[in-house]
Amino acid sequence: MSPVSIPLKGRRMIPAPTAWARANRSRLLGAALLLGLAALGWLVPLLSDADPARQDLGRILMPPSAGEPLGTDHLGRSMLARLAAAIRLSLGFAAVGVVSAAVPGVLLGVLAGWRGGWLDRAAGVLSDAFLALPGLLLVLLLAALAPGSAWALYVGISLVLWVEYFRVVRATVRVAAASPQIEASRLLGFGPLYIFRRHLWPEIAPVVLTLASFGAASAILAVAALGFVSVGLRPPAAELGLMMTELLPYHEEAPWILFQPIAVVFLLVLSLNLLSGSRPR
């Protein structure tokens, strides 16, 4: 295994109880922010019939008004409807990306860390290869394989992200598996499932959750960046990175419109970072 070990959250020293309180407060804040954004994403289509794709070239870059509370974009589309659609897309993206990276990563990590042997070595080699493969290359190639489709981006991002789960989980499990408690459980004749539930999961769960919320934030940023080099999703899809890229040239003419997708990405990533504890990565 590579000596570049990732410091484990579970073993970090927590200096004072006030830090705990603060960490919890920031998590609460993060959760509240995330819920608020999700509510915006899913409630807007219920409350208004604005279509995120409907254009009106006669009313472009309008400032916020009673009819359009967030104004209109460069094609005269409702910013409120588009932001809501973009939030749904980004959150869905983040969720699918994280789950499809976390499940194989955690499973393989537990198996490799617990069982060791050839499985451990093979998985280690695989993860090393993936780690050194420029993630960008994978995503670019997959995106070129199916231009404009979302699944290529999901797969590409998951392929990049799973390694991190694998490495961290394997390291955690390896330490835990050598612990006297597990030794005792095994001697007492408990099955692997019990040992996993009783001893391993509590060890890896906080780590995985931390990684998941960071991974979600990274996925959102990665898709936004891909949109910028015109590899990501295609217009008229309402995607935050794409919206920013399209609206960028209007930064002087309609700053309030450009500000909106930036603020949403900012709040999304911030809330996920807060949710995961204090250390952003």
Added chain:
Amino acid sequence: MMRKVFARGSGWLGATVLGAVLLVQPAAAQSDNPARVLNVVAPWEVASLDPAQHGHAFLRLEVAQTLLEVDGAGRPLPSLAASWTVSDDRLSWRFVPREGVVFHDGTPLTAEAVAASLRHARAKAGVLKEAPIRSIKAEGGAVLLKLTEPFAPIGAVLAHSSAIILAPASYREDGTVTAVIGTGPYRVERLEPPQKLVTTRSDRYWGPAPAVEAVSYLAAGRGETRALMAESGDADLVFTLDPASLRRMRSSRAVQVQSIPLPRTVAIKVNAGHPFLKDEPARRALSLAIDRAGIAAALLRAPEAAAGQLFPPSLPDWHHPGLAPLVQDRAKAEALLADLGWSRGEDGILRRDGVPFRLSLRTFPDRPELPLLAAALQDQLRAVGIALDVAIGNSSEIPAGHRDGTLELGLMARGFALIPDPLGTLVQDYGVQDYGVRDGRQGGDWGAMNWNEPRMAEALAELLRNPDQARGAELRRTVAALLQDELPVIPVAWYQQTAAVSRQLRNVSLDPFERSYRISAMGWAE
């Protein structure tokens, strides 16, 4: 105290990044020449020296020149050829090279050098290869070019950027260009593919010496980057501003915006063999659904860009002012579609025999406004009940789809002056060609598809035989009218070339044929 800590801390920090530091190169030293450098920024990269690929850069920066030049209407003018004659059967052309011209390496411009350069160009893909040329050779101090059939636009073909004349020392034996040694007022100082090209004034130039001494060309692919470089004063001359930045630029104090209509039109290439599109009224309905005025004003920020017909007014020979302009009329479009048997389904999409009116539109992002226009067209066609799947991919997917027949609609930006005579391009796009690789079918990669109109083929063929003025004008009107009536391609918008020009530059003008940046005519304000 903390400062001391960091002084030592930086020791190990330094060691940590040693690897990175070793890779850091020292800044490339700028030339010590005190001459003021004119900074040009444009979107086109210069990835190689090959004239077939990037001859345009060397032509525009006036490093290399062509045998002929063109005037504002695209008619040939002498350049490296001082004069020329044509045989009566219009099959033999003799070009006499200009006296006293030397290449940047000091070798003289001879008929042999010109003929060799053209033969190299003809061996590569490009307009010379497509033209009906039998042979090119030097004979008695002149260049003799023989055709297999009369071809009126041959002068324009010789003015194309892939036909620039380079010194014999530029070529390797296999025809690969290893250095661009031209005859222009500037010579290549340094090329850093794919983005930078630096030139300086050549003291061997045969014409008057230009005032600007050195030029640095940078390819910047993003419109936003170019706009910011103009605003910050990093660039003196910035080409192709995106419409979104135009308004901001126009109010900038550092630069002024110049614009000029280009002989280039955004149009939808239509597969006229597709069951939904084979009837003229169906294509008419698509055209009537398009809000050209809205697109021009809101997206392109140039109301005059709404294309009322395929040929823009900047092509005075071809633009037909008598044609009724194409306009939006949603009700009429719906009526035409209803007559063809289409009726709206529950989702608002038209259906005929249970089949929804759904088409795919291919386009590409190399011209950044195309995806934007595609999004606008998607919404406007949906309003009349046509569902459009927009596929943004590589530009080659349009000609590839033309060839294998899978293309339905393609949104393209077609230039009519790729060679300065539009006839050459129109013959490729709408004519029947029996020479070369095409098998006698009408239409071309960037023109009509599965559209057969003998009157068009005949008019273009007759134009190639160089008819007299009056007949030529009549034939051109026929061509414009046929395109307007039959809509084998649906025009959307006419192009403008826009440039941001530093207020310190004098005598700046734009070339409608995009052949030259005309830097040799510019000067600095005092």
Added chain:
Amino acid sequence: MTARPILKTLGHRLFQALLVGLAVGTLTFLLARLLPGDMAFRVAAGRYGYDNVTGSAADAVRLELGLDQPALMALGAWLWDLAQFDLGRSLISGEPVIAAIRHQLGHSADLAGSAILLSLLIGPPLGILAGLRPGGVLDRALLPFAAGLRALPQFVLGVLLIVLFAVGLGLLPAAGYGTMEHRLLPAITLALGLAAVSSRVARDATLAVTASPYYAFARTKGLPEGSAFLRHGLRNIGVPVTAYLGVQLVYLIEGVVVVESLFAWPGIGHALVHAIFARDVPMIQGTALVMALGFVLLNALVDLACFGIDPRRRKA
């Protein structure tokens, strides 16, 4: 005795490099060949531009490059050339791939190196200062600031910096390359994102170190705070910060593509995106290979640096 684990680590990295070289070359080749669209048309579009890509240009390309050959033969030829340290020629420009990569990798490494250096000058010092006074003004200010920087996409940050420093103040060039000043804005754009992370890592590590028994002991035995920190603190903070550098490289490589595109900086990310669009297979393979090997090399350097800082590892 001390050299053994180091050699073992280096051996491991060498093995990884070989493995990755083979995997990257083959994988990119397979994917590039699997991509939809006619390769001859793609190459023709890459060479001659959208105005001049036609069926006949594609036919000429197909003939010239022998694209009708079976794919396996082409892969075999590439591997054989690779064994002789030849990366082939670009299908688009006809130039040797290695020459293009040398030019572009040089500029990318230049940018990435400057960014890392800048980020280390900004991030860890701020983090350490914050960690020494947990809950202080700096500590409280740093968290939202770091999270904010990390939450801004790089192109937004880059445009903000250009508008501020180039257009507004006229201090630095907006884009382009060639001089020291040109390097600053793109490097700062990248460095701020990196510093956001390294400042947090340094802050947490400082907190852990100052709360540790050995540090308390050093203080108890009468060492003044300055020397205690120097003798016992810095090294222990250095390890996680350095280790994180390796992880950050991933972020850096991705950031480089966006920043290169925005600042018209010639680089390997830019080259890769273009090569994929134009289906320039040797260029894709070469670029990917060099990027992957560079990544392994940098990680090996990070390993060595960790050994240098942390004597315990040498005995592991």
